[in-house]
Amino acid sequence: xxxxxxxxxxxxxxxxxxxxxxxxxxxxxxxxxxxxxxxxxxxxxxxxxxxxxxxxxxxxxxxxxxxxxxxxxxxxxxxxxxxxxxxxxxxxxxxxxxxxxxxxxxxxxxxxxxxxxxxxxxxxxxxxxxxxxxxxxxxxxxxxxxxxxxxxxxxxxxxxxxxxxxxxxxxxxxxxxxxxxxxxxxxxxxxxxxxxxxxxxxxxxxxxxxxxxxxxxxxxxxxxxxxxxxxxxxxxxxxxxxxxxxxxxxxxxxxxxxxxxxxxxxxxxxxxxxxxxxxxxxxxxxxxxxxxxxxxxxxxxxxxxxxxxxxxxxxxxxxxxxxxxxxxxxxxxxxxxxxxxxxxxxxxxxxxxxxxxxxxxxxxxxxxxxxxxxxxxxxxxxxxxxxxxxxxxxxxxxxxxxxxxxxxxxxxxxxxxxxxxxxxxxxxxxxxxxxxxxxxxxxxxxxxxxxxxxxxxxxxxxxxxxxxxxxxxxxxxxxxxxxxxxxxx
Numbered sequence: 001x002x003x004x005x006x007x008x009x010x011x012x013x014x015x016x017x018x019x020x021x022x023x024x025x026x027x028x029x030x031x032x033x034x035x036x037x038x039x040x041x042x043x044x045x046x047x048x049x050x051x052x053x054x055x056x057x058x059x060x061x062x063x064x065x066x067x068x069x070x071x072x073x074x075x076x077x078x079x080x081x082x083x084x085x086x087x088x089x090x091x092x093x094x095x096x097x098x099x100x101x102x103x104x105x106x107x108x109x110x111x112x113x114x115x116x117x118x119x120x121x122x123x124x125x126x127x128x129x130x131x132x133x134x135x136x137x138x139x140x141x142x143x144x145x146x147x148x149x150x151x152x153x154x155x156x157x158x159x160x161x162x163x164x165x166x167x168x169x170x171x172x173x174x175x176x177x178x179x180x181x182x183x184x185x186x187x188x189x190x191x192x193x194x195x196x197x198x199x200x201x202x203x204x205x206x207x208x209x210x211x212x213x214x215x216x217x218x219x220x221x222x223x224x225x226x227x228x229x230x231x232x233x234x235x236x237x238x239x240x241x242x243x244x245x246x247x248x249x250x251x252x253x254x255x256x257x258x259x260x261x262x263x264x265x266x267x268x269x270x271x272x273x274x275x276x277x278x279x280x281x282x283x284x285x286x287x288x289x290x291x292x293x294x295x296x297x298x299x300x301x302x303x304x305x306x307x308x309x310x311x312x313x314x315x316x317x318x319x320x321x322x323x324x325x326x327x328x329x330x331x332x333x334x335x336x337x338x339x340x341x342x343x344x345x346x347x348x349x350x351x352x353x354x355x356x357x358x359x360x361x362x363x364x365x366x367x368x369x370x371x372x373x374x375x376x377x378x379x380x381x382x383x384x385x386x387x388x389x390x391x392x393x394x395x396x397x398x399x400x401x402x403x404x405x406x407x408x409x410x411x412x413x414x415x416x417x418x419x420x421x422x423x424x425x426x427x428x429x430x431x432x433x434x435x436x437x438x439x440x441x442x443x444x445x446x447x448x449x450x451x452x453x454x455x456x457x458x459x460x461x462x463x464x465x466x467x468x469x470x471x472x473x474x475x476x477x478x479x480x481x482x483x484x485x486x487x488x489x
Contacts, residue, residue: 028095028472032064033479053487055109056185057480062102063175065476067198069096069168070205075213075312086313086449090462093147094469100140101473103175107137129181132174139167156292158266165206172202210264217263217307220244224259224304225282227297232364234288234332235298236274239306246280247308249273251317251343252336252420252448255310257285259300263307269293272336272422272448273311278346283308286366288332315420315448317343323417324352324410328400328431330423331359334366336448337422345377353378356408358385358400358427362393383408400427402434409438422448 072092110117123130143164146153150160176195180186186195226238237257241247247255254272258265275284287297317325317340327337334357344353359365362384374380385396385404396404410417419440421431428447435445449462 028068029475031068032061032476048487049113050484050487051109051113054481054484055106055113057483058102058109058477059106059175060179060185061476061480062099062106063172063179064198065095065099065102066168066172066175067202069099070202074205074209075309086315087465090465091469094466095472096147097144098469098473098476100144102476103171104137104140107133129178133178136171136174139171143167143171157269162266165210169202169206173199213309214263214307217258217309220247220307222283222306222308224300224302224306226302227300229298230286231366231368232288232331232359234286234366236284236286237297237300238275239283239285239308241281247283247311248280249277249311251277251340252315253311253313254336255283255285255308255312258307258309259304260307261305263309267293268309270312272313273339274335274342275339276342276346277339278343286332286335286338290332313448315422315446316340317420319418319446324354326409326417326419327353327355327357328405328419328421328423328427329355329357330400330427331364332366333421333423333427333448335422337420338367338370340420341371341374341378341380345374348377350379353380354383354408354410355380356383356385356400356405358387358423360387362386362389400430402430402437405431405434409435416444418444418446420446420448425449 069092072088072095107117107120119125121130121133146155146160147164150157176199179195180192186192221242222239223242224237225240226236228236228238230236249255252272254270256268256270258268260267271285271287273283274286275282287294289295289297315336327340329337337355341353341355344351355371357365357371362368365371365384371382375382383396385398385400386393387397387399389395389397398404417440419435421428428449432445432447436442
């Protein structure tokens with residue numbers, strides 16, 4: 001019996017991986033292979049040996065991948081609704097590493113096979129070209145290393161984001177100019193026009209994010225109506241629209257917030273809505289004092305101007321379920337879940353709900369009084385897990401564990417329950433593994449990780465995306481090798 005359950009779980013993981021793979025890799029491979037194939041396979045020149053053609057093919061593929069990075073970060077709402085903006089940012093990070101590896105392997109293979117290619121980096125043979133290509137090699141390191149270890153290196157998010165976009169665009173432009181100047185595969189005018197158009201597209205995407213979208217936001221300003229102190233060094237920022245109807249969102253989603261007279265500021269940060277989705281005219285964000293920006297959130301004067309971009313995220317309550325809806329929150333992770341509970345209250349929704357809320361101290365539990373009130377309006381079972389309880393506490397204590405979850409989670413036989421998890425990464429990892437071990441399908445587990453840009457995320461979906469990126473990199477390597485073999489024959 002146990003072996004049957006194990007096989008069923010393995011089959012479910014395989015089916016999930018395949019469905020995700022087709023959905024992600026299919027469009028991405030087409031966007032890379034079609035232009036690469038048109039440019040590379042239509043050249044009339046004879047092949048120059050397998051390894052040289054292999055290195056050249058990796059360079060072309062890596063350059064197109066880098067151009068597609070601008071699409072992944074452009075925040076197109078229709079695309080984000082399909083894949084999820086947080087998942088797209090994870091995919092962006094992983095594919096950025098793959099693209100950098102491809103581009104760096106391009107000169108490495110050429111120099112190993114034919115040292116004469118070193119002339120491209122020799123300032124005596126051409127100073128501008130040597131400086132530009134050397135800059136690319138340095139810029140790739142500056143793109144990858146801070147992205148992986150930005151917090152450890154102490155780099156402010158705003159300056160990293162600005163330098164990241166500028167460096168990536170410069171690498172694309174230099175790579176395209178280099179491709180056209182070499183001319184082995186781009187002698188025809190239409191091929192040169194293709195690469196120039198690709199450079200123009202990346203510039204347009206950069207302008208779309210940095211100029212066009214802020215201009216749209218400029219027409220929909222908000223006013224800070226209230227700044228309210230909450231428990232646990234947190235604050236609730238209440239925004240009201242000025243001259244428009246506000247923002248419609250789904251409970252559990254987030255938006256990018258900019259404070260100031262203009263929306264062009266580098267200080268743009270994502271925060272989950274904590275208010276009800278039925279109140280688009282009065283939006284609330286509950287923010288904990290953690291970083292440089294959030295540390296001063298309580299000092300924002302009422303009446304200040306604010307701008308929002310969104311909504312984003314697939315973490316929302318609008319899912320039909322035949323079983324209970326289970327929320328598992330830790331610390332500030334209660335924020336999007338509070339938006340869901342308030343929305344369900346305003347809808348008079350009586351579905352069975354379970355909330356497991358973990359905090360260090362009961363005094364730090366956000367919305368404690370309101371949660372007690374919500375129990376009178378919702379079919380809600382509330383369980384606090386206190387890490388450091390005071391004397392006399394008779395509830396759950398310590399941290400969320402597999403054994404503790406078994407005492408409170410509904411049995412898998414009680415219907416297709418939906419699980420919403422948000423909180424510190426260690427807690428989320430424990431909960432996700434526990435749910436999967438209980439046989440809960442991954443598509444019934446919805447996790448919201450606040451550090452959506454972290455490349456080292458260890459959640460189940462993040463591991464899936466990393467696996468997809470590795471699979472895509474291997475697939476592209478095989479396609480480039482096949483191209484090189486055909487050119488060599």
